[in-house]
Amino acid sequence: MAILNKHKIYVQDVTMRDGMHALRHQMSLDDVATIAGALDRAGVDALEVTHGDGLSGSSFNYGFGSHSDLDWIGAAADAVEKARITVLLVPGIGLADDLKDAYGAGARSVRVATHCTEADVSRQHIRVARDLGYDTACFLMMAHMTSTENLVQQALLMESYGAECVYVVDSAGAMLPADVTARVTALREKLKPETEVGIHTHENLHHGVANAVAGIRAGAVRVDGSLAGLGAGAGNAPIEAMIAVFDRLGIQTGCDFTQLSATADDIVRPLMDRPVRVDRESLMLGYAGVYSSFLRHAEKSAGDYNVSTSEILVELGKRKMIGGQEDMIVDVALDLITARKAAS
Amino acid sequence: MTFKVAIIGSGNIGTDLMMKILKGSDELEMGAMVGIDADSDGLKRAADLGVPTTHEGLEGLRALPNYKDISIVMDATSAGAHMKHHPVLVADGKQIIDLTPAAIGPFVVPSVNLNENRGESALNMVTCGGQATIPIVHAVRRATDRLIYAEIVASVSSLSAGPGTRANIDEFTQTTSRAIEKVGGAKRGKAIIILNPADPPMLMRDSVFTLSQGGDEAAIRESVARMVEEVRTYVPGYRLKQDVQFETIGDNAPLNVPGIGRVSGLKTSIFIEVEGNADYFPSYAGNLDIMTSAAKAAAENWARAHNVEAA
Numbered sequence: 342m343a344i345l346n347k348h349k350i351y352v353q354d355v356t357m358r359d360g361m362h363a364l365r366h367q368m369s370l371d372d373v374a375t376i377a378g379a380l381d382r383a384g385v386d387a388l389e390v391t392h393g394d395g396l397s398g399s400s401f402n403y404g405f406g407s408h409s410d411l412d413w414i415g416a417a418a419d420a421v422e423k424a425r426i427t428v429l430l431v432p433g434i435g436l437a438d439d440l441k442d443a444y445g446a447g448a449r450s451v452r453v454a455t456h457c458t459e460a461d462v463s464r465q466h467i468r469v470a471r472d473l474g475y476d477t478a479c480f481l482m483m484a485h486m487t488s489t490e491n492l493v494q495q496a497l498l499m500e501s502y503g504a505e506c507v508y509v510v511d512s513a514g515a516m517l518p519a520d521v522t523a524r525v526t527a528l529r530e531k532l533k534p535e536t537e538v539g540i541h542t543h544e545n546l547h548h549g550v551a552n553a554v555a556g557i558r559a560g561a562v563r564v565d566g567s568l569a570g571l572g573a574g575a576g577n578a579p580i581e582a583m584i585a586v587f588d589r590l591g592i593q594t595g596c597d598f599t600q601l602s603a604t605a606d607d608i609v610r611p612l613m614d615r616p617v618r619v620d621r622e623s624l625m626l627g628y629a630g631v632y633s634s635f636l637r638h639a640e641k642s643a644g645d646y647n648v649s650t651s652e653i654l655v656e657l658g659k660r661k662m663i664g665g666q667e668d669m670i671v672d673v674a675l676d677l678i679t680a681r682k683a684a685s
Numbered sequence: 686m687t688f689k690v691a692i693i694g695s696g697n698i699g700t701d702l703m704m705k706i707l708k709g710s711d712e713l714e715m716g717a718m719v720g721i722d723a724d725s726d727g728l729k730r731a732a733d734l735g736v737p738t739t740h741e742g743l744e745g746l747r748a749l750p751n752y753k754d755i756s757i758v759m760d761a762t763s764a765g766a767h768m769k770h771h772p773v774l775v776a777d778g779k780q781i782i783d784l785t786p787a788a789i790g791p792f793v794v795p796s797v798n799l800n801e802n803r804g805e806s807a808l809n810m811v812t813c814g815g816q817a818t819i820p821i822v823h824a825v826r827r828a829t830d831r832l833i834y835a836e837i838v839a840s841v842s843s844l845s846a847g848p849g850t851r852a853n854i855d856e857f858t859q860t861t862s863r864a865i866e867k868v869g870g871a872k873r874g875k876a877i878i879i880l881n882p883a884d885p886p887m888l889m890r891d892s893v894f895t896l897s898q899g900g901d902e903a904a905i906r907e908s909v910a911r912m913v914e915e916v917r918t919y920v921p922g923y924r925l926k927q928d929v930q931f932e933t934i935g936d937n938a939p940l941n942v943p944g945i946g947r948v949s950g951l952k953t954s955i956f957i958e959v960e961g962n963a964d965y966f967p968s969y970a971g972n973l974d975i976m977t978s979a980a981k982a983a984a985e986n987w988a989r990a991h992n993v994e995a996a
Contacts, residue, residue, distance in 0.1 A: 397943070400875055401836050401894035401952065405941045433878040436855045458882040459843060461851045661883035668838045668892035672956050675927045 349593040351563040353387045353539070354380050354580055356609060357417060358429055360571030361393035362634045363617050366406040370416040375608055376568065377417035380424060383600035385580070387425040387450050390417040393573065393634060394665070395454065396428055396435035396443055402667050403434075403634075410439070411446045418447025425450045425476065432462045434665065437469040444473050452508065453499075454480035456663045457487045460495035467502040478506035478539060478563070482664050485515040485630055489527045496528050506537035506563055511552060512634075512664055514545025514574055514627040518555035529560030539563035542578045544570055545627025547619050549578035550586055557592060569605035571613070574633025575623035581605045615640075625651045629658035638667050642674040652677060687714045688988045689754050691746055693770060694761030695720030695727030697847055698784055701965035702761060702977040703731060708964060710981065712988035716755040719746045743770050747777070756780055756991075757984050763849045764788075764856055771807065780987055781807035784980050786853070786860040792868045795982040796820045796915040803990050808983050811864040812857050813972035814839030814878060816979045817891040817923070821955050822869030824912035830899025833950055834942050835871035837861065837893050840879040842886035845970035854878060871895070873944045889959040889971030890926070896940065898950040902931050905953055913957075919982040920975050922960030922968070930954040 357373055373390065380388050390413050392398035392406045399406040406413075410428070418426050427450040428443045440451060451470045453463045463479060470477040479499040484492055496507040509524045521540060528538045540556025542549040542565065553564050566583045570576030581602035587594050615637070622640065626633050631654050639657070643650040656673045657666075690706060690713050692699045699718070706713050718731035723740035731738045739745030746752060758779045760767045764787040771789050774781050783790060790807030793799060797820055802808060810816065818837035826832040839861075850857060858876045865874025881887050897905075906929045916923045932952040934940055939947040959971025966973050 397875075399941070399943050400877065401896075401954075402838050402877060402892070405943075407941060409943065432854050433858065433880070436858060438855070456880070456882065459851075459880050461848075462854045462880065464852060465855060660887075661881070663879065663881055663883075665877070665879045666838075666840055666881065668894075668956075669840075669890070671930065671954060672890075672892075672927060675930075675956075 349595055350557060350587070351386045352580070352584070352594050352596055353389060353427060353563060353565045354385045354567060355389045355565050355577055356380070356567040356571050357413065358389035358391045359393060359573055359577050360567050361406070362573035362637065363571050363576065364612060364614065365637055366392055366399065366404045368407060368413070368612070370408060370412060372612060373413050373416040374420040376604065377420040379600065379604040379608065381421040383604070384594070384596040385424055387427045388417055388421065389427040389429060389452070390414050391428045394434055395431040396439035398431070398434055411442055414443055414446040414448050427452065429454060430466055431665065432466050437466045440466065440469055440473060440475065444475065450476040450478070452478045452480050454482055454510070457481040457484045457492055457495060460498040463499060464502040467499065467504055471503045477504055478508060479504040480508050480510045480541065482510045482512045483632065484509045484511060484524060485513060485520060489523050492524055493527050493531045496532060500532055500536050504536065506539050507532065508539035508541050508563065509556065510541040511543055512632055513630045514543030514549070514633055515630040516552055517546070517548060518551050521552045521555040522559045525556045525559035525561050537562050539565070541565040543572065543627070543633050544575040544577065544619060545623050545633060550583045553578045553583055554586065554590065568601065568609040570617050571609050572617065572633070574626045574636050575619045576617040579605065622650045622654070625654045629655050631658045632662070632664045634664065635667065635670060638670045642670050646674040646678055648674050648677045686992060687712055688756040688991070689714055689716030689751070690757045690759060690984060691717040691719060691755045692759045692761060693719040693743060693746065695722065695725040695731070696761065697966055697973055698977060699761035700727035700730060701973050702759060702980060703727070703736065704964040705977055705981050707734060710985060712985045712992070713757070713981070716751055717746055717749055719743070743773060757782060757987065759980055759984065760785060764853065775806060782980050782984055783807060783809045784976060786812055786856040788860055792864045793983050794819045794868050795919060795979050795986070796912060797823045797868055799983060799986050803987065810976060810980050810983065811868070812861045813841070813976045814857065814876060814891065815861040815864045816975045817889065817957060817959055817972070818893050819864055819869045820912045820916050821893045821909060821957065822865055822871055822895065824908040825895045825897055825905055825953055826870035828900050828904040828908035829897035832871045832895060832897050833948055834873045834896040834945060835865050835869055835893065836875040836877070837865065837891060838877045838879065839972070840881055840887065840890045841972045842969050843880045843882040844886050845966065845972055846880050873942065886969040888969050891957040891959065893955040893957070895953045896934065896942065896948065896950045897953065905929065909955055920959065920978045922962060922971060922974065924958050925955070926958040927956040
């Protein structure tokens with residue numbers, strides 16, 4: 342599948358996927374339908390709808406979803422006329438078989454996501470996705486953790502398996518615009534011209550929109566954002582602000598930012614049981630380069646074991662824990678208690 | 686008497702297994718090391734240590750002069766290759782110990798179900814993550830009335846995950862999930878694997894989360910501690926990293942467990958660390974060590990049973 346209109350930027354919303362992290366994977370089917378319909382009418386190209394950790398992410402480790410992936414996907418698919426429904430698949434968590442079920446429920450686009458150094462685990466999933474007829478993009482997560490040279494090698498692997506687009510994914514919200522520019526420029530130079538480059542950002546250092554702009558200027562043609570920034574950590578680039586900035590810069594998207602900002606404020610912001618914003622906890626994610634999805638799990642463990650969230654996050658960064666290792670949050674909290682007892 | 690063993694697969698797993706058998710076994714001795722790459726480190730090492738070798742795969746093994754003396758064939762190749770090896774080895778009357786995720790024979794986890802599968806001509810060793818976690822799942826099962834759900838997260842260093850694992854990561858998750866149910870005794874199982882590239886490499890870590898009903902915390906804690914000691918008899922670097930953690934899931938806030946629906950009970954979290962014995966691969970690769978240690982234990986158990994029959 343080619344992109345819908347190659348003369349403009351492809352805008353991918355992640356409110357109902359990355360945003361699941363911010364709501365601890367509790368989103369009603371009615372809310373999914375309302376949000377999907379509004380995004381579709383506002384001109385967004387694609388809507389990602391899955392558990393925050395992708396297909397089959399519903400678990401003790403990441404949090405059980407209020408609904409199954411298939412129910413969420415179905416609710417969104419029924420509510421849209423033009424927009425594509427996208428799913429996330431993280432090999433090691435979800436299965437290639439899950440892609441078949443998701444396609445049956447209405448998904449037509451997928452992002453297969455691996456840690457930035459582990460692209461070779463994605464081959465079987467990319468092939469299955471292509472065979473099913475999915476628009477098949479790939480995520481290189483935590484892209485700040487490896488060199489630009491290695492990131493290029495990993496992107497080339499994904500391209501060789503059949504990826505139609507490779508995203509630079511700043512899962513920790515740790516990048517600054519120059520970091521994005523270097524990585525996107527290198528991918529754009531080394532990948533085939535027909536392979537697209539995408540950019541996925543987080544707000545932890547308050548650079549979500551600026552990094553999206555840097556990515557587009559360096560050659561990215563797909564960009565992620567979410568309503569009111571609903572997403573892990575301090576959230577993603579708020580899609581309404583991002584589109585407004587693009588309008589001012591003359592970057593064509595076909596999206597209406599006034600409609601988006603109304604949905605962000607009227608529908609999405611009231612869903613938040615914890616404000617999605619740059620605060621001392623989410624800021625620490627960006628500063629220490631820690632996976633944004635750890636935030637709410639770390640806050641729960643901090644409460645359960647009476648240790649500080651920031652201390653847990655910093656220690657996770659020191660241990661070089663990567664996306665998916667939420668089980669290590671309790672382990673770190675218990676180690677902090679042990680260390681405290683030993684010191685007293 | 687001792688029984689002669691052939692190992693097919695001269696990669697990390699096969700070579701580590703060979704080193705363990707050479708290092709000392711009362712029941713086993715190396716009969717052959719089989720690969721498909723003459724230059725592989727495993728085959729070179731075997732030849733240096735006086736083990737008969739072939740780089741012509743299963744057919745090369747069958748052509749070795751001592752093939753008839755080999756009782757046990759341990760397959761450390763891939764699920765796809767094992768599917769082809771299995772019928773030939775059965776026809777030749779060999780006892781098979783399968784270290785791939787092919788899962789033709791019954792799943793075997795030594796500390797849980799070794800004796801009940803003694804008569805089977807082919808034993809499957811599940812996966813490294815399964816070997817590290819299913820004993821714990823079973824420990825919770827035996828201390829409770831109902832084990833509704835068990836989930837495991839296996840984190841291994843990137844360097845210890847070979848190309849076979851990487852190309853077929855779904856085989857790991859699916860095989861492990863099935864074995865959590867069949868061997869561990871959970872109504873529903875889920876497995877997650879993470880490859881972490883940190884340098885220096887992290888030790889293998891395994892977390893087990895269960896949801897059970899009936900039975901108390903003290904009984905679960907005691908059962909888990911007993912099981913850890915049992916596994917340590919064949920994997921010395923296996924240890925409980927933290928105290929067992931509990932959380933009551935009340936009827937007012939049930940979990941929506943996939944395949945089960947809304948359910949309450951007791952959540953138990955168990956954190957395991959596996960340090961390898963560094964027989965071939967460095968100690969961080971506890972995932973390789975626990976697989977080869979379990980396979981060796983299964984082969985020795987078979988050998989002991991046959992010595993009893995012979996006596």
